Amino acid sequence: METMNIALPESMKHFVQERVSEGGYSSASEYVRELIRADQKRKVEERIDALLLEGLDSGEPVPVTREYWEEKKRKLTERLGKAISHQ
DSSP, X not given: XXXXXXXXXXXHHHHHHHHIXXXXXXXXXXXXXXXXXXXXXXXXXXXXXXXXXXXXXXSSOOOOOHHHHHHHHHHHHHHHHHHHXXX
């Protein structure tokens, strides 16, 4: 694991130390790693939200039925078969 040094104002350092001493974290590093993981998760969720909105705005809705998925699967299987046979 790589080491990274960060500079914090005294008030933030005190806050981190309080969070660690409250028992939720074993070290300041663990606390910071958890904050970074939460931020990474938030960014992924923002991307998913953007893609969902893009999908909603992409045109006329298509009813998604069992037959729709069966046809999609058939076409993809056919396409995969052609791709494999050309290798």
